[in-house]
Amino acid sequence: xxxELIRGCVKNERLAQKRLYERYYGKMxxxxxxxxxxxxxxxxxxxxxxxxxxxxxxxxxxxxxxLEAWIYRIMVNTAIDxxxxxxxxxxxxxxxxxxxxxxxDIISELSAEHIMEMVNKLSPAYRTVFNLYVVEGYNHxxxxxxxxINEGTSKSNLAKAxxxxxxxxxxxxxVNLIAYGK
Amino acid sequence: MExxxxxxxxxxxxxxxxxxxxxxxxxxxxxxxxKTQPKRFFWWWFSGVAAGLFIAALLxxxxxxxxxxxxxxxxxxxxxxxxxxxxxVVSPLANVTVNPTxxxxxxxxxxxNMLRNAVQNPAASSNxxxxxxxxxxxxxxxxxxxxxxxxxxxxxxKNQAPGKAHSSQSKGKIRVKGTSTGTGxxxxxxxxxxxxxSQPASxxxxxxxxxxxxxxxxxxxxxxxTLAFQSGFEFGDETNPALPLMKKDExxxxxxxxxxxxxxxxxxxxxxxxxxxxxHQKGAGSSNEFYGIPSYMAGITQDFMFFKRFAITNAILxxxxxxxxxxxxxxxxxDYSSTITELAIPIGVKGYAxxxxxxxxxxxxxxxxxxxxxxxxxGFTNFGQNNFSPQAGNLPQTLGIVSVxxxxxxxxxxxxxxxxxxxxxxxxxxxxEFILQKHAVFFAEPVFDMTNQKIGSSGKYKYDLGxxxxxxxxx
Numbered sequence: 001x002x003x004e005l006i007r008g009c010v011k012n013e014r015l016a017q018k019r020l021y022e023r024y025y026g027k028m029x030x031x032x033x034x035x036x037x038x039x040x041x042x043x044x045x046x047x048x049x050x051x052x053x054x055x056x057x058x059x060x061x062x063x064x065x066x067l068e069a070w071i072y073r074i075m076v077n078t079a080i081d082x083x084x085x086x087x088x089x090x091x092x093x094x095x096x097x098x099x100x101x102x103x104x105d106i107i108s109e110l111s112a113e114h115i116m117e118m119v120n121k122l123s124p125a126y127r128t129v130f131n132l133y134v135v136e137g138y139n140h141x142x143x144x145x146x147x148x149i150n151e152g153t154s155k156s157n158l159a160k161a162x163x164x165x166x167x168x169x170x171x172x173x174x175v176n177l178i179a180y181g182k
Numbered sequence: 183m184e185x186x187x188x189x190x191x192x193x194x195x196x197x198x199x200x201x202x203x204x205x206x207x208x209x210x211x212x213x214x215x216x217k218t219q220p221k222r223f224f225w226w227w228f229s230g231v232a233a234g235l236f237i238a239a240l241l242x243x244x245x246x247x248x249x250x251x252x253x254x255x256x257x258x259x260x261x262x263x264x265x266x267x268x269x270x271v272v273s274p275l276a277n278v279t280v281n282p283t284x285x286x287x288x289x290x291x292x293x294x295n296m297l298r299n300a301v302q303n304p305a306a307s308s309n310x311x312x313x314x315x316x317x318x319x320x321x322x323x324x325x326x327x328x329x330x331x332x333x334x335x336x337x338x339x340k341n342q343a344p345g346k347a348h349s350s351q352s353k354g355k356i357r358v359k360g361t362s363t364g365t366g367x368x369x370x371x372x373x374x375x376x377x378x379x380s381q382p383a384s385x386x387x388x389x390x391x392x393x394x395x396x397x398x399x400x401x402x403x404x405x406x407x408t409l410a411f412q413s414g415f416e417f418g419d420e421t422n423p424a425l426p427l428m429k430k431d432e433x434x435x436x437x438x439x440x441x442x443x444x445x446x447x448x449x450x451x452x453x454x455x456x457x458x459x460x461x462h463q464k465g466a467g468s469s470n471e472f473y474g475i476p477s478y479m480a481g482i483t484q485d486f487m488f489f490k491r492f493a494i495t496n497a498i499l500x501x502x503x504x505x506x507x508x509x510x511x512x513x514x515x516x517d518y519s520s521t522i523t524e525l526a527i528p529i530g531v532k533g534y535a536x537x538x539x540x541x542x543x544x545x546x547x548x549x550x551x552x553x554x555x556x557x558x559x560x561g562f563t564n565f566g567q568n569n570f571s572p573q574a575g576n577l578p579q580t581l582g583i584v585s586v587x588x589x590x591x592x593x594x595x596x597x598x599x600x601x602x603x604x605x606x607x608x609x610x611x612x613x614x615e616f617i618l619q620k621h622a623v624f625f626a627e628p629v630f631d632m633t634n635q636k637i638g639s640s641g642k643y644k645y646d647l648g649x650x651x652x653x654x655x656x657x
Contacts, residue, residue: 017214021207026199034195043203047210054214107187112194119195134188135195
């Protein structure tokens with residue numbers, strides 16, 4: 001089935017492209033949303049990523065591999081390319097650092113949508129570093145290279161991202177408690 | 183937040199999926215339709231325009247060189263008679279047409295006789311002039327003239343000059359320049375004189391290189407090659423002192439000289455090797471570095487030169503250029519090389535500091551449009567082990583060859599200039615030209631080329647120093 005889809009895409013068949021798009025839309029939109037501040041931006045990144053997928057799927061079909069991992073990789077790279085200038089220009093952002101406390105329990109009670117919403121509220125620089133480090137699993141050296149920043153900036157951005165999320169989580173927790181009290 | 187918090191977030195974010203949105207696909211489809219076709223269209227458009235310009239330049243030059251075309255001399259008291267023929271004559275005489283109207287119109291048979299006689303001596307046949315005289319006793323040659331009728335007088339030419347002038351005249355009038363030497367001329371056509379009707383002292387003494395007819399000669403049949411060579415004749419009234427033929431010849435000669443002074447065109451072949459990239463370039467904001475590898479170009483070049491001091495130069499070259507890219511973290515991106523095959527179309531200007539008949543020296547500058555045809559990547563190391571890079575060993579050492587007809591690809595991050603098919607560079611050069619036999623131009627020029635290339639989103643300037651050389655034929 002997957003091979004058939006790939007063959008169709010290699011032949012530039014629109015129906016096959018659509019099916020591939022539909023198949024991976026949900027997951028890849030999740031990836032793009034993590035790196036974006038709003039849905040329209042995420043859709044734009046998603047479509048740019050799929051455009052690359054369709055244009056290079058022939059080379060993928062020749063060498064083989066995990067299709068989903070390949071598309072995932074393209075989406076992350078596309079998002080980084082898309083946001084790179086914003087990320088660089090945001091180095092001087094000064095945001096208040098809040099000391100972290102163990103909030104794993106609170107997070108576990110939050111929905112994925114809530115967490116996504118919080119991540120989206122981060123500045124592009126913090127959000128991207130947070131995603132690359134926490135979700136994708138890159139280390140600071142790798143992130144620094146990918147984003148064209150130095151390691152110190154990557155670490156600093158991650159700390160600030162965490163602090164901001166922490167603040168948002170605490171705020172959300174208060175809201176929940178108040179709502180519960182009522 | 184501690185690791186547990188990270189894990190909670192990671193798990194929730196990674197597993198998050200969104201419902202399919204048909205509007206997103208509609209946008210995608212529009213993108214697919216828009217971004218594939220214009221590139222190809224542009225490529226064909228660009229090629230067409232380049233080819234068109236090239237052909238137009240050639241045709242324009244030919245037209246310029248030929249001049250404004252045939253101008254018939256209309257002399258008071260007579261009507262010009264034009265014998266014309268196509269240059270693609272197979273049966274020559276059948277294609278000779280004579281204007282039957284006008285005062286003193288020439289019968290076709292007589293014109294044919296004249297033609298036959300004229301080519302008796304092929305070497306001289308291009309060096310004659312025919313005029314008619316109305317109602318005047320024929321002077322020569324007897325076989326071609328009849329009392330009371332129109333006369334044909336062959337003006338003779340001096341040496342080889344007129345022949346040379348005519349040899350490049352594929353269409354239009356054949357005129358006479360020069361003076362026949364020796365005695366007994368039936369016509370005298372000196373360079374600065376309009377006199378063409380002197381009586382021969384001897385009926386057989388038509389000497390000199392340009393003499394074409396003598397008393398008693400039997401007209402011979404024209405051969406196609408000769409007739410094709412003689413593609414046009416003009417008849418004028420030589421008894422009229424205002425007969426402009428000789429003057430016009432002079433004007434033509436002068437015009438030709440003037441044209442040579444104003445403009446000349448040359449076309450030929452060019453080859454270029456860029457051997458050295460001047461150091462490595464490091465772009466702001468990224469630690470990627472790249473080094474140039476020698477580039478090669480070869481193709482066709484043309485020059486439009488004005489006043490021997492200024493030229494517009496253009497070429498269409500097939501080019502191959504390579505880069506080595508060293509990344510700071512091979513775990514993320516391997517070191518690799520990129521080899522680009524492209525068409526390079528430079529257009530620029532040259533100013534000649536020295537412009538002598540056999541040597542010229544110039545300074546030039548311009549821009550080169552590069553049309554990337556193919557880009558091949560070759561990796562030096564494997565990708566790293568992290569989650570979202572292709573696993574080590576998953577890719578072959580050769581990363582891939584990308585057709586730049588499809589510029590949006592997963593190698594865009596690797597691609598020099600972000601897989602863009604078109605980009606431009608600036609060049610400056612200084613060169614020397616050696617001209618042999620007036621037409622053969624050999625040239626050599628060191629060239630400095632500057633390109634703003636990109637890797638990822640980092641702009642980096644690449645500076646090349648190379649040497650171009652070649653040959654052009656100068657018309």
